[in-house]
Amino acid sequence: MAEATKTVSKKTETKNKSFQMPELLDLLKVGAHFGHKKGAWNPKMQRYIYEVRNGTHIIDLVKTLENLDVALTNLHKYAQNGNILIVGTKGQAATIVENVAEKTGMFYINRRWPGGLFTNFDAIKKSVQSLVKMEEQLARGGAGLVKKEILLLEREIERLNKIYKGIKFMDKLPTAILVIDSQVESNAIREARNVGIPIIALIDTNCNPDLIDYPIPANDDSLKSISLFVNLFGDVVANSKRSLSVISLRRDNEALLARLTKEAQEEKERQLKMEAEEKERTKALREGKVASVGTGSVVRVVKKEKDIEKEVKQAEEVKKVEDKKGMEELGLPTRIVNSLEAAGIKSVAQLEALTDEELTNIKGLGEKSIKDIKKALK
Incomplete structure (x- = not known):
């Protein structure tokens, strides 16, 4: 193991790189070397398996670090040229994917894959733009809508956000896609291959590495393992100009919705105040204490x-x-x-x-x- 560690250190030097590679010990601590049971493996993963221990495949972490270095180097290149999309919809990945993507300016899918995102991008883009407009309409108080229509609008926004929240403002296809589990995200893998988008993915011992452009053999079920790799991806993407642009777009949109909501609330309070004053004047008219003067609803008190x-x-x-x-x-x-x-x-x-x-x-x-x-x- 000592010799392997020395070899890895030589092969994964990070001089002249914008990211920090983890050590072999870091991968061991998060259990990145644990694969699936021997009976659940994919034979094409043989080259990445170190041994079988107690009926479980153990991943060769030396090869993991080698592949990770190549994957992160290319991820840095892709991030400089366009958007990066990370996909992780299974339970243990969803939260960490959203948190890191929001913080580092990546687009993300963490609920379910919207079919046609890559192969029918223009149609999906229109749906996302409709979601943004509906959110603005609701923030303005749902002007022109009755209570039932506002309730239906809220429900539709909630439904669409579960699918499209992470890809708002993604105006074109990503330059690369990050995948946490290529087995679970098979639809995303298939669409990416159809349109020629490079794929960087964690692959466990039950996956097919031939479908991935930059495979990273590692445990894709452990929360600690997933968290380590997702944060590595985020650190690389965060250094790109496009990342800062995405973060700025999201913040501007949040600020806009907050301002529209505040203005709508102030207008509502003003209307309620006017209605209350009108009721008081109407009541005074009925009691003979005031007289209506002029046109419209203007009422002037002539005798107190x-x-x-x-x-x-x-x-x-x-x-x-x-x-x-x-x-x-x-x-x-x-x-x-x-x-x-x-x-x-x-x-x-x-x-x-x-x-x-x-x-x-x-x-x-x-x-x-x-x-x-x-x-x-x-």
Whole structure:
């Protein structure tokens, strides 16, 4: 093993390289050497198998490092010239693939392979663009949509994001594809071969290395092993200009959606405030406290409640003055005035309140006197 380590060190020097190669011990620590059971192997993997131990194939990590060096060197070249897509849809790979790809500016597929991504790229691209537009529409508050339509829009966005989230803004086919398990991602491998996209893939002992341009023999089931290789891929891609461009596009889109959401919320609050004010004005109109002026829905308050109370008080004062007016102000003969005062009628208000019958019953008032009183009151 010591001799193998020395040999590997000589073969994997990283001088003049933009990436750091792992050591043999690093691969051993993550269990990258463990393959599948002997009965589940692919005979074409024979050249990468070191031995069989307890019925399990052990991968030759010296060859793993040799192939990894070639794969990363070419990955660096492809990353400088265009987009890199990483594919890892099985459970233990999905999360690490998304996290590293988002951080390093790679495009990724981590749920399920969208059939036709490579062979019918233009159609898939239109679907992705529709997703981006729907997200913007929802961020604007779903203007023009009823609640049910907004709910359906949210569900459609959620469904499409499960498929296309990692390939938003991928405007052309990638220059290379990274695959975590070539057995699981057989559809991606087939499409990539059909359109001539170079394939870099982890291959376990049950895989066919002949389908891969740059095979990396290693354990593709262990989370630790997957994590080590995915992070290596990410470190290489992160140094490219295209990587920075993808990261910038994603951040700009997040900022746009956040701004649109904020503006939509502010507009909603403004509308609610206007509706509340309109309800208050309508209520005041019904109570007679305001009057509608002008056109449309403009309503102007012309009399406040305090002004109305002031007018009521003024009217009451006038009434009191009227009530205090004496009989002499009516210009009635002294005889009639004396008869009324004798009956306890001393003000005009009291006199106005009497009926004809009550006037007839007053001593000293005849038919002619009553006519004179009525005339004077008018």
